[in-house]
Every structure is written in structure tokens, then in C-alpha cells.
Amino acid sequence: AQSVAQPEDQVNVAEGNPLTVKCTYSVSGNPYLFWYVQYPNRGLQFLLKYITGDNLVKGSYGFEAEFNKSQTSFHLKKPSALVSDSALYFCAVRDYYSSASKIIFGSGTRLSIRP
Amino acid sequence: GAVVSQHPSRVICKSGTSVKIECRSLDFQATTMFWYRQFPKQSLMLMATSNEGSKATYEQGVEKDKFLINHASLTLSTLTVTSAHPEDSSFYICSASLGDHSSPLHFGNGTRLTVT
Numbered sequence: 001a002q003s004v005a006q007p008e009d010q011v012n013v014a015e016g017n018p019l020t021v022k023c024t025y026s027v028s029g030n031p032y033l034f035w036y037v038q039y040p041n042r043g044l045q046f047l048l049k050y051i052t053g054d055n056l057v058k059g060s061y062g063f064e065a066e067f068n069k070s071q072t073s074f075h076l077k078k079p080s081a082l083v084s085d086s087a088l089y090f091c092a093v094r095d096y097y098s099s100a101s102k103i104i105f106g107s108g109t110r111l112s113i114r115p
Numbered sequence: 116g117a118v119v120s121q122h123p124s125r126v127i128c129k130s131g132t133s134v135k136i137e138c139r140s141l142d143f144q145a146t147t148m149f150w151y152r153q154f155p156k157q158s159l160m161l162m163a164t165s166n167e168g169s170k171a172t173y174e175q176g177v178e179k180d181k182f183l184i185n186h187a188s189l190t191l192s193t194l195t196v197t198s199a200h201p202e203d204s205s206f207y208i209c210s211a212s213l214g215d216h217s218s219p220l221h222f223g224n225g226t227r228l229t230v231t
Contacts, residue, residue, distance in 0.1 A: 032217055043121070043208050043222030044159075051217045090158065094216055103149075103220060107158045 002027040004093045006106035013081045013113055021076040021109045023065075023091030032094040033074040034103070035065055037087045044090060050074060061085070081113045118142055121209050121223025128199055129231055136194045136226045138209030144189035145211035149220065150182075153206040162207075165192040199230040 004025045013019045025031055032051055036044040048059025055067045065076045074091060091106040118141040128134050138148055146167045151159040163184050164172040171184035181203075183195040192211075196203055206227050210220040 034219055036219075036222075041124075041206075041225065041227060043119070043210070043224045044220075046219040046221065049217070049219055102161060102164070105159045 002031075002093055002095050002104050004091050004104055004106040006089075006091055006109045008109050009107075010110045010112065013111070015083055015113050015115050016080050019078050019081045019085070019111065019113070021089050021091075021111060023074045023076065023106060024072050025074060025091070025093040026072060027093060027095045029095050031074075033065075033067060034092040034094075035059065035063070035074075035076050036090045036092065036105075037061075038090065038108075039087050047076070047089075083113045083115055086111055086113045117213055117221040119145075119209065119211050119221045119223040121226055123226060124224060125227045125229075127229045127231060130200055131198055133195055133197045134199055134228060136196075136207055136209070136228075138192045138194070138211070138223050140190045140211050140221075143211075143213055145192075145213075146189060148186060148192040148209055148211045150184060150192075150194050151208045151210065153208060153225075159208065162194075167192075196228065199228070201230045204228055204230045 034049045035047040038044045047063050048057050050057045050067045058064045063078050089109050092103050094103045120139045122137045148165040150162045152162050153159050161174050162177045165184045165186040167186045173179045186192040206225050208225040210222045212218045
């Protein structure tokens with residue numbers, strides 16, 4: 001069975017500082033990994049994904065994520081946070097080998113950037 | 116590209132009535148759409164997978180007679196909440212994928228349902 005964990009309900013960062021939102025996953029095969037962002041009363045927006053290749057993936061709005069197979073992690077990062085980055089962030093995983101697998105979402109991490 | 120439109124964005128209905136939510140893929144064809152429910156401060160719960168031209172696949176614990184899903188065309192899926200109760204009040208979000216397993220999901224903006 002596949003699963004994904006976001007250990008932090010909330011992350012608080014000062015504007016201009018680097019930010020990290022943590023994500024760990026579990027799949028039986030190789031993972032497809034995704035990050036999404038959700039603003040209040042809106043659907044989710046796709047930020048970036050890891051499929052294969054370079055472990056460092058760059059996405060929208062200056063975000064990036066690093067795939068670490070040994071630690072089964074896919075942490076979201078940004079070198080310099082903006083107040084506008086404040087939102088709810090979801091990590092998601094899908095099993096590469098299972099045609100019937102669904103995308104499983106983590107519980108979400110609320111990112112709050114203070115001016 | 117890959118825009119998913121969900122309508123209505125907000126609806127208030129009385130207990131016992133039915134509410135239909137539409138999900139359209141505007142610039143692509145979606146053979147599969149997904150319906151999620153999101154409770155306050157919680158993650159998304161997959162309710163069902165909607166397949167064009169066939170019956171939806173419901174997740175365990177989701178009442179298929181209460182949450183009717185129809186995927187009549189490659190660009191439209193509908194979720195009907197029948198005989199709504201206050202506990203059905205929630206945020207419902209649809210999504211669609213452009214292609215294979217490596218493709219991300221594209222989400223509608225969600226529907227806030229309030230049952231009074």
C-alpha cells in the first residue's frame with residue numbers, strides 16, 4: 001500500500017528566509033511524487049513533480065523539491081519566502097508500477113510567511 | 116492549458132433536496148475524473164473515480180446511491196448529492212488528468228456545499 005506523510009501541520013517562516021515543507025512517502029515500487037498548493041476556498045494547483053532523472057526538481061513560483069530515495073523523502077523548498085507563499089501545501093504520491101494506483105495525498109502543511 | 120472548471124462555486128440547499136455539481140475539462144478530454152471531499156483543516160478524501168461511458172468506481176465507505184456520479188462525455192462529469200443532510204456540508208473538488216500516471220492532476224476550484 002502506498003502512503004504519504006507530512007509531519008508538520010504548520011510551518012512559520014519570516015519573509016526572505018528559506019523554507020522547507022517536509023514530505024515522506026511509502027510505495028511498493030518506484031514513486032511518482034507531486035506537490036500542490038491550495039489557496040483558501042480554491043482547488044489545488046500543481047507546483048512540481050518527480051518522475052525520474054535529476055533528484056532536484058524545479059517548479060512554479062520558485063519552488064523546488066529534492067527526491068531522496070534512501071530517506072524516502074520529497075521535501076519542498078524555496079530559497080527566499082514571500083508573504084504570498086502563505087497557503088496550504090500538499091504532497092502526493094503514486095505508485096509507478098501499479099496501473100490501478102491512485103494519487104494519495106498527505107494531510108497538508110499550512111505555510112505561514114510573516115512580513 | 117489543462118483547465119478544469121467546476122460549477123457552482125458555492126451552493127446552499129435545504130435538507131432533503133438534491134444538488135448537482137458539474138466538472139468540465141475546458142481544453143482537453145478527460146477519460147477519467149476524480150471527485151474529492153475536503154473537510155476543514157483536513158486533507159482530500161477521494162470519493163470516487165469517474166470513468167467516461169462507464170460506472171464510477173467508489174471508494175470504500177462512500178455511498179454510491181447518495182453521491183451519484185455521471186461521466187457522460189469526455190469533458191463533463193457531474194456529482195449529485197441526493198437527499199442532502201447537514202453532515203454532507205463540505206468542500207467538494209473535482210480533478211482530471213491529461214494522460215498517464217506521470218501526469219499531474221488538474222483541479223477545479225471546488226464547490227462549497229452548505230446544507231441547512
